[in-house]
Amino acid sequence: MLEGFAQRLVDAQIMTKRAEQLVFQDYGAGTGIGEHVDAPVFGPEVCSISLLSRCVMSFRHTVRKEVFRQILEPRSVIALTSDARAIWSHEIDGRSVTDRRLSITFRTLARHNHPPFKKKYSVIG
Ligand SMILES: O=C(O)CCC(=O)C(=O)O
Numbered sequence: 001m002l003e004g005f006a007q008r009l010v011d012a013q014i015m016t017k018r019a020e021q022l023v024f025q026d027y028g029a030g031t032g033i034g035e036h037v038d039a040p041v042f043g044p045e046v047c048s049i050s051l052l053s054r055c056v057m058s059f060r061h062t063v064r065k066e067v068f069r070q071i072l073e074p075r076s077v078i079a080l081t082s083d084a085r086a087i088w089s090h091e092i093d094g095r096s097v098t099d100r101r102l103s104i105t106f107r108t109l110a111r112h113n114h115p116p117f118k119k120k121y122s123v124i125g
Pocket of ligand 1: 023025033038048049050090103104105
């Protein structure tokens with residue numbers, strides 16, 4: 001199953017390498033995820049598919065503390081690359097999750113030599 005999904009993200013040019021890790025998360029209404037930058041052990045592309053409830057993902061620049069918010073609609077994919085992956089933290093405010101929400105997050109491992117990315121983020125809905 002992982003390989004099929006991971007290949008589809010590559011075919012759609014959302015990820016350049018096939019993900020090696022898939023995390024499936026089942027959030028109840030009102031449940032978010034704390035502010036974090038994904039660990040450096042993971043590669044430069046992190047993609048997440050949102051299902052069921054929409055939510056608001058907030059990004060905070062780790063140096064400038066500037067905040068940016070993005071609604072993640074059901075059936076959308078968010079791809080964190082470049083600064084959005086490495087310099088901006090992200091979190092989901094549980095108050096924005098009004099119903100059950102599922103997410104599937106795809107990551108590679110950092111040992112791969114990826115090309116640099118110019119886009120800060122993209123949401124494919
Ligand atoms: O639920 C999501 O869409 C994002 C999950 C996330 O940020 C993580 O697992 O690190």
